[in-house]
């Protein structure tokens with residue numbers, strides 16, 4: 148890659164960081180606005196994700212290196228400085244090249260007069276790095292590279308396990324796949340991966356899950372286009388077993404897009420009477436249809452609001468309901484580090500209110516004797532056990548059955564947070580953070 152191309156990518160990474168920091172857009176949207184493709188896109192993605200992943204640390208270092216607070220710097224220059232600091236603190240580009248390419252990027256950003264500042268800041272960081280990082284780390288925000296409110300919430304909810312969660316959030320996530328049990332079993336698929344030169348390891352409590360030693364493009368996965376395999380974290384693969392499915396059942400997936408769990412349910416229980424997959428977002432509902440088609444599965448897909456069943460429900464009760472609620476995504480920060488910048492403390496009670504409303508609306512659609520599984524990819528009690536506790540207090544006919552349901556999992560889970568429900572901490576068994584509660588309706 149020429150120096151000009153490399154500088155162009157640093158400038159693009161600064162624009163993507165600015166899309167998140169200044170415009171409140173997510174990393175994917177920021178990346179999609181850039182024309183980079185192939186290897187260039189991979190480099191850009193690694194620069195932009197790394198800069199956002201370490202933002203709270205890098206910005207604290209930047210504050211020690213400039214005579215005004217970073218938020219008062221020209222936004223493109225601040226973001227380019229963060230990209231430069233990321234490369235020096237965590238990247239793999241040799242330091243001299245990283246500095247030269249980042250300094251050159253000021254021109255691409257139309258800020259040629261900032262080249263002296265960028266050069267001076269990055270060179271000083273290069274010289275005094277250990278001392279500066281040590282000073283910045285006195286602030287827990289910088290040390291954990293998380294916003295203060297989230298550090299406090301995770302500490303409050305997880306006590307001594309909080310440090311491990313915060314650390315896992317900043318690691319590169321592994322790639323987990325789910326083998327389609329209708330077409331091939333996991334050990335046979337693992338052998339096919341090995342033939343293709345891909346190492347993978349199994350997960351005892353999620354039998355269809357394989358963890359790849361190295362993330363790869365899905366197109367390299369044997370049989371991907373034919374539906375032999377899907378990408379899905381192992382923690383997200385517990386839903387069908389907790390639902391305790393049987394042939395002949397009618398199942399509702401009330402927040403179904405893009406269809407990962409709905410497809411897993413269908414892969415494991417071919418004899419269902421019907422699976423109704425609902426999502427409020429028409430674009431995302433199309434992704435359910437695409438996944439069903441690739442995996443050669445059938446479901447009744449509906450675009451609708453789960454809190455307004457009158458718009459799409461035929462009135463026939465369901466034997467099982469999966470409610471995989473919209474949430475803060477604090478269990479998947481390692482995959483989406485922009486969550487640390489985009490979420491605000493006030494979002495958490497707002498999510499909890501929405502989750503409560505979804506649970507209240509889904510419950511009447513469950514047959515007496517049936518089971519609802521509440522799931523989220525949040526690690527915060529307010530969106531998980533607290534929602535379930537409030538629901539149980541108001542609904543005497545609801546019985547929390549998660550402890551006995553987990554006995555039917557093929558192997559014990561890593562240690563979970565306090566109940567009710569299963570709260571899987573991020574990074575335990577190298578999975579995402581996840582929450583499940585099984586709620587049975589008395590017959």
Ligand SMILES: C[S@@+](CC[C@H](N)C(=O)[O-])C[C@H]1O[C@@H](n2cnc3c(N)ncnc32)[C@H](O)[C@@H]1O
Pocket residue numbers: 401402403404405406407408409425426427428431451452453454471472473474
């Ligand atoms: C966590 S995602 C579901 C992931 C999905 N279960 C899977 O495994 O692929 C939550 C989904 O809920 C949908 N959603 C949010 N509010 C909704 C509502 N009121 N009714 C139906 N779907 C809703 C969102 O569009 C989003 O696709």
